Amino acid sequence: MAYSDKVVDHYSNPRNVGTLDKSTTEVGTGLVGAPECGDVMRLQIKVNPETQVIEDAKFKTFGCGSAIASSSLATEWVKGKTVEEALTIKNTDIVKELALPPVKIHCSVLAEDAIRAAIGDWKKKNGVAETAEAAVAAK
Amino acid sequence: MSLDITTSGTVKLPIYMDYHATTPMDPRVLEAMLPYFTGKFGNAASRNHSFGWEAEEAVEKARTQIAQLIGASAKEIIFTSGATESNNLAIKGIAEMYRERGNHIITQVTEHKAVLDTCKRLEKSGYRVTYLPVNADGLVDVEDIKRAIDDKTILVSIMAANNEIGVVQPVAEIGKLCHEKNVIFHTDAVQAVGKVPIDVNAMNIDVLSLTAHKIYGPKGVGALYVRRRNPRVQISEQINGGGHERGMRSGTLNVPGIVGLGEACEIAGKEMVEESARLTKLRDRLKAKLEAAIDYVHVNGSMEHHLPGNLNMSFVYVEGESLLMGINDVAVSSGSACTSATLEPSYVLKALGLGDDVAHSSIRFGLGRFTTEAEVDYVAAKVIDVVLKLRELSPLYEMVKEGIDLSKIEWAAH
Secondary structure (H helix, E strand, C coil), X not given: CCCCHHHHHHHHCCCCECCCCCCCCCEEEEEEEEHHHCEEEEEEEEECXXXXXXXXXXXXXXXXXXXXXXXXXXXXXXXXXXXXHHCCCCHHHHHHHHCCCHHHHHHHHHHHHHHHHHHHHHHHHHCCCCCHHHHHHHC | CXXXXXXXXXXXXXXXXXXXXXXXXXXXXXXXXXXXXXXXXXXXXXXXXXXXXXXXXXXXXHHHHHHHHHCCCHHHEEEECCHHHHHHHHHXXXXXXXXXXXXXXXXXXXXXXXXXXXXXXXXXXXXXXXXXXXXXXXXXXXXXXXXXXXXXXXXXXXXXXXXCCCEECCHHHHHHHHHHHCCEEEEECCCCCCCCCCCCCCCCCCEEEEECCCCCCCCCCEEEEECCCCCCCCCCCCCCXXXXXXXXXXXXXXXHHHHHHHHHHHHHHXXXXXXXXXXXXXXXXXXXXXXXXXXXXEECCCCCCECCCEEEEEECCCCHHHHHHHCCCEECEECCHHHCCCCCCCHHHHHCCCCHHHHHCEEEEECCCCCCHHHHHHHHHHHHHHHHHHHHHCHHXXXXXXXXXXXXXXXXXX
C-alpha cells in the first residue's frame, strides 16, 4: 500500500509524542481502541482553567502508520483551540488532510474518538457539563 | 533490475527476505529453460516428429529429477500449474474417486487456503471435514488424527511445513498412521520440498503437492506426486481434454516451466544439506540479534521442528504494519490484519492460541539461497531501530512498563 506524503511525514516525525501527568486536574486523557483490533490511541490534553484553551497535547499510539499519523495530526490540531472548538474536529477532516484510503478511515474515526474521550475526561474531572448545549440547559 | 536499487554499505537495497512468498529464479534454472522457449518449442504430446520427441524427452528428464528429490518414481509425477492446482486436484480428485468408500476428510486449521477452501467447497457437496487444531507450537497432535479417523475417513491432508511459521509437521508418523488405518495421506509440501528431506516411501506419503517458484524455479508450474503401488492411489481428473498425464490432468504441458521445475529440484537435492546449514546459521543469527536488543519478543512456532530459512516473531506492543512501514527497504510479511485483504489477523497465528494483539505484531522473515550475512545484519539493525522507536510511541508498552496488566483493562473494541 502506498502512503500519502503527509502520512509518511507524521509517521517519520510524529508530533507531540509523550505523556502528561494524568493525575492533575488540567489534564484530560482519552484511551481508545483495543489491542486485539490492532490499534490503541492515547491522547492527552492540558487545558488552561481560565480560558479553556488546550495549551498542550500529547499522544502515544499502537497502530499502523495511518493511525499514528491521525493521532499525531489530532494533537497538532487541538493545540491552541478551546475545548469546544476542538470538539468540532471531524474524522473526515483528518481523512482529507492525510489523504487516507477508505480502508484506513477507521484510523481517523479513532482519532476523533480520542479527542472526544480526552475532553470528556477533562470535563468530568472539572465538573464541566458534557456539552455546550447541556451547559446552557443547566443555566 | 529496477533503477531505484541503492546500496548501503555492503548490501543492495531493497533486501528481499520473503522467500516463503516466492523465490527469485536460480540463474542455472533459467539457463536450462531458455532453449525450450525458442528452438525446442515442440509439444510434448506430438508423437510423430522430432520436435515433439525433443519436448517429451525434456519432460521425462524433469519427471525423473523431481521424483529423485522426493524418493518417488518418475511415473508417479503429474504436472500442474502450481501448488493451488495440485492441492485442488489431490483433494477433490480423491474425494470424488473414493466417494463410495467414505465422505470424511481430516485436515488442520493451519493449512494453506488452497487446502482449506477446497475442503470447504467439498463440505457443500456432502463431504464431512474435520479441521484439527494445532498445539501452541504449531504442531498437530498425531493422536488427534488417530482419534478423528472413523470408518468413513478417506483422506488425511496435513501440510509438511507451514508457510507462515515454518513448523515441520510429523509427516512420517502421520503417514505411518494413515497406512495402518488404510486412509490416503496427502501432504502439501510446497514449503518443505527442497528445504528439508522428504522421502515418500520412508514417510508413507501417498499424494504430495509441490511447486517450482518456492524452490528457485519459475511461477506457474507445479507437480503432484501420486503413489502407484502399496497402495495404488487413483484420482478423478478435474480438468478434461486429451487425457494427458495418465488421464489425471489434461492440457498441453508447459515444457519450459517443467524443465525449470526439474532443474530446480535437482539443484535443491544436491545443495540441500549445505544450504540448510547455512540458512539455519543465518536465521539463528538474526533471531539472536533481535532477542538481545528487544524485550517482549515472541517466537512463533516450534523452533525444534522448523524450516531452516524461517523466522516468525512478534514484537509485542508494536503493530506489524507500522513496523513494515519503518523497514520499507526490507521485503518481509506481517500477520497484522492491516496487511491482509480480509483485515483479519493471521489465522495461523490465532490457531496457536496467541491473542490477536500478538498476531498483529508479527513479522515473518524468510531467508533463502541468496540471503547474505550482511543482509541479515542490516535487517536486524533496522528492525531493532524501528521497534525501539515505535515502542516509544506505544501506549501499551508504556503501560506494561508501569506494571499495568493490559488484560484487566476494559478496551472499547471497535
